[in-house]
Amino acid sequence: MSDGHGPPPETPSGWSAEQPPPYSAPPASPWTAPGAQQQAPYGQPYGQPPQQQQPLGPGPQTPYPPHPHPQPGYGYGPPPSALRPGIIPLRPLRLGDILDGTIKLIRSNPKAVLGLSAVAALLAAVPLAVGQAFLLNSMGDVMSDPGSADSASAGLDSVYGVIGQYGGTLVSYAVQFVVVTLLTGVLTRILGRAVFGGKLDAAEAWQLVKGRVPALFGVVGLMAVIMIVPLIVFALLMVALAMNASSGSLGWLAGLTILFIVMYLAYCLFFRTRFAFASPAVVLEGRGPIDAMRRSWHLVTGDFWRVFGILLLTSLLVGLVAGVLSVPFTIAGTLFGMFGAGSAATTVVSAVLIAIGATLAAMLTYPFEAGVAGLLYADRRMRSEAFDLVLQTAAIEQQRQGWVHESADELWHPSNSARS
Template sequence: MSDGHGPSPEPPSGWASEQPPPYGAPQASPWTAPAGGQQPPSGQQPYAPGPQPPQPPQSYGQMPYGAPGYGYTPHPQPLRPGIIPLRPLRLGDIFDGTIKLVRSNPKAVLGMSAIAALLAAIPLAVGQAFLFGDVGSALSDPTLAENGDPAVFGSVLAQYGGTLVSYAISFVVVTLLTGVLTRILGRAVFGGKMTAGEAWQASKGRMPALFGVVGLMALVMLAPVAVIAAVFAVLISSGLAGSPDAVGGLVVLFLVLMIFYIAYVLFFRARFAFAPAAVVLEGRGPIDALRRSWTLVTGDFWRVLGILLLTALVVGMVATVLQVPFVFGGTIVGVIGGGSAWTVVLGAILVAVGGTLGAMITYPFEAGVAGLLYADRRMRAEAFDLVLQTAAIEQQRQGWVHASADELWRPSDSTGP
């Protein structure tokens, strides 16, 4: 029966006949993959969106929850297609994203980290082997130590020499590993994955520039050491260390200079933390990458330094827990064997295993934190999160992660300078 307003209009095509027009059949979602069972092109990976937050129920005639005038309006959930939300990151986001990076690519991340850790552990194990052999011999024959056998002192020098070589190798491989893992991280931000071979193929062209960054950073870090050594050589050769008071003064001077040197190292370590990422993801040269890192850190230096120090403390504690049983066992086996070949070799192997396990956790976590800090600084300083969000929405609409997403990190494709 008509109510005086004329016949009711027919609902438009596509609406369900059982429900009034505003609540008919849902529209097609723009986040679904292409219809017809299409597969992503070769070299591209399907996108698998994570669970979406539940929506509150609505009844017919009720204003949508969160609409203007309804009352409380919840904050929209940030877009998170991969390991981090595409917005400026908090400390928890950085640590959580680093863990997700390892879990989403365990073979690539942990495999390359294990190789790098083994390279750094071998010199340390060799130095320990010399020490085990000579100390074991001295314990079995105390007259060697009493007579001042030079082999015992040589083993001590070998141990410290192996430690220094291990630190040098660690510095190099961590920088290179950071560059390669940053390539994996750049894809993981969008929810994509890369194998170790794919990451190496994508990064090997940047290895000369990464070695250039390593060389320049080594020069910056070691320049004060050369100056301090020259100053003390002049003071000692001039005869100023001839009296006990002069020796005490030199010791105090050395301690003061070491404090300043540690501050110097921390300052430049934070300033150049993003240079490997700038080399790999932005395609910059060594000097340009150092300059780029310096620019990105400017304005947020203390936060960057604090997160890097906290990361080093956390991974150092974890690495120590993993290393101590092997180092302790290797020392006991190597020493009580009386310097025999098999106990020395077994002790050195245990030390190498402990060092490898500890560094295998330390390296990827430090590299992941540095890479995500780099992404965070670009989001904060250059509004780069808008670029990432636009690209992620397009990839979600098409249903796969494009390999061309790696190019988005170049400043020419963003708002960066």
């Protein structure tokens, strides 16, 4: 039958497409790919032509019978999503996965992560805030009445202020050395469990980490030596040159100092990147300090610039956000200290405001940098050791038998690597 648009097309055998021969296939299903042959339905009598489609009448009708198994379309579909029992997908990570996983680490366990970070930040910020408050208070006395201030007492106040400032800074660095080292270990252990969706409170994490504390301090101590030795050598060299230099060579010494600062900055960034995974190796793999630093060096090899870029970007982002949080409190504390009446109440208020600003900034900086370093460590193991296969196999087994999150702690051992 023609629909009024010309004669029906002819098939290669001469039969009309509208009336198929007894041995031909029925009309192609709308799900069939162009050019593909569709076999005759099973059970159709030999030689019987296929049933013609009835014209559509009033009421709901189905023009084509339902196709139970439609064929997929052409091309490649999206790959199946990776298993994600916890904060990250169990596959090599992109930058977005690392940042998103770090945020999920904080959000999934805020009491342990932010609580411990706040305590560590407060312990490190209080000595520095007290020293700055005393310095600003001594400056405020001179600024409030410079004409009547006795020069000797003013000078003595300034000396006390400088001592308080530098003394507070040194104490703050010492406290920071201890608490940040412990905090990094605890947060890394929490992260290791969070990859599989498990949670740890502060007490449980500390019980798992306390045996690794000496090795953690060993790593931090070795890093401090690596960073301080060039400074000592350069200081001794500059003292020797200054003692033997004439007045005309001061410009040459200034240029040498600028060159050293640039080279020292590159030196610090290089070793900070190379040893970024030492703490995760100590906590999650149970390695000693030197072995952990060797392990970090090996993991970074082959992907140095990517690791360096992600760590640098993280530092810039966290520093920007931390600055936004801390600057208002720091400015308010500075104004109280400099333009107040110089009383004890003003000093206390100034110290409290500065401490609040420093605590808010560090409370965000500590967990975010530790989280990024830990997830980068996991990513490097996935890429260089096929560690994602180990994690996926364990995840499937855990789903089959029921989740036992404590078993995820053993997966990080270096023996559990597909290429070990």
